[in-house]
Amino acid sequence: MWKEIGDRERGILRPKSFTTRIKSNRIRTLQISNHKDIVSPHRASINSLQVDLTEGRYLLSGAADASAAVYDVQRATDYEGGGLIAKHKCLFVVDKQHEHGHKYAISSAIWYPVDTGLFITGSHDHHINVWDTNTTQVVMNFKMPGKVYRTAMSSLATTHMLIAAGTEDVQVRLCDIASGAFSHTLSGHRDGVMTVEWSTSSEWVLVTGGCDGAIRFWDIRRAGCFLVLDQSHSQLGRRPTIPEHSATNKALTSKSLSSGQNLNAKPRAQQRKLANGNGTKQSPVGRMPAKGSLRQRLHPGMLSSLDRATAHYGAVTGLKATEDGMYLLSAGSDSRLRLWDVESGCNTLVNFETVRLQAGKPIQLATSQDSALVFVPCMTAVKAFDVWSGNTSQTFRGHYEYVNSCWFSSQEQELYTGGNDKQILVWSPPRMKDLLRIGITGVIDICS
């Protein structure tokens, strides 16, 4: 590290590369924190964790005993161990005793992306509550037709304030905070929707993963989804290769380019599949006459509901988009983690060495700041995988039971994980100050 500082001083290293180097060095030495501890007031498993997006200071956790708590992760409430260990107690808790609190488990607790004045909780009691943080009162309440599995708000949105809710019901509902009503529903999934994420590149694009194993991309300004990820469509590498047999495929590729991302017509979907096959033999079948009559009865935007492609062999339990919005990571109950190229809609075939992943509950994945590492809760451990090669970079073992969610704070380079053992653990790089202090006291002992 001293060499980097010296280089920066002399101007050999640019400021941006200096910060990324220091940050990635720190991330590589993550271990269970010996100077920070979060005291969790929850009495049941922790289902959701999120640090606010504006300051990176307040951690919100939602647990299965219908309680949600907020902690300040930058300033400790008190110190222990002679000032060496910082204890972070919760700033407040809202639980079943609250007059408008939830009755059953909270499955998802998120901050309002613009500021920390509001937070939104979704629970298994079919309600989504919008809370005012300063007064801890429920400002708005939405009733859903089934248990709420995930709620999400877009951090890029400037024109809308919609909460996307994934529930047991097959339809994804969008709730509007400004008006207090549902704005519209998105149908297409054939089973409950376990994960919902907004795209990190567009405020209008929503990605949902369902219990039927499908991952669908929705543009909320239109009906129907525009892309369904299929695990059999794959590309060999980060980006698709330029087709070599451009002469034979010219007609096909030009047609697929003109139709763009719109997979809302079955014959076009066929041609798109062939174009992605990169030079495989042309199938003589391009049309399906029997389906013609069926197609006429459906709105063209709703044709995507006929597409039964699956992204996983089980339910999709976790989704995470990379910061640049070009790749999507998905975790499924078939214990596979897949990396998708959003632009081409293909599976990049990166193999992450996951042996088993939790199947019944949605899990929360986290990526490091330049999306080089992904932190995945694998049963009782959290594993960090390299996103491009799939190798396991680190394993964090500390929880006594299954881990449900993890959140990486890129400001502090700290990882917060919560699991069924009711604990929130902090994983941080070792502090230089501690190493120096121990060194000094060691010297004094020897002298005296």
Next chain:
Amino acid sequence: MDKTSEEASSKGKKRQRDQQPTDPQTNQPHHQIFSLEDNLSFTDTLVALRMMRAQFPRIDKVSIQPFILRSQLYSSVKDRTQVDRELESLRREKVVRIFKLNTGQDDHAIMFLDDYLNQMENVVKRLEEKEGDQVFKWFRTHVIDSKLEPSIEHQELYTLLSLGGMVKDGHISLLINAGLLTRQLIDPNMYWFAIPNIGSVLKGLSQGRKEVLSFLNRRRYKEMMLASMEKKCLRFSPLDMRFHLRDLIGSGHLKTVQTSTGLLVRVSKD
């Protein structure tokens, strides 16, 4: 390195007589001389596939062409992403075919296309006398050639088969009865491609896996030296120990640890 001389040095001459009948590789003599430790890692996916195909155990009761499980490839080639990508390009070039098996989570069997066609021929020959044998010809020329994925939709199957002639629902039942297609449990309109006549081998596969894992779990420290493991004979599985060990190591249930006396096989905790 001679296997017999290795045994002679470690255990004494008496062991040789016990080992000969359990060794199934009677038709590939030059592969016998390598112990499992030596051929646990390969450098390339195609090389690994060919070598494992050559080492496929011979089963006396059922005539089945060699197939390789995906987890076996993962245990032998270091980089899993490279394996996935190379398999994908081999599949697209129609060198191999991939089938999804129903024995547990995400099991895939890889078979060379020629082997699969041979297997199909053997099965179809026995059903030749029935009148619907046209279906098998249509299946082979139109469906297998153009549909490379492990599953197919009902509508697509119908249209591809109709390229050969008039298709009736009875024809599709014939294909299912022959074992070439199976219905998907989650979706009534989709079929999986399947390897015909493989049922008893798959049963042996899942029972063999359970047997190997329970054998290791019953031991005090849940581990055993690889060299002594490979000599054990499995009671419930027609496939040999090497097949099962590769599969379990690749799927993560077992892990190998290098020790000063050789490789050690241990049950892995998640």
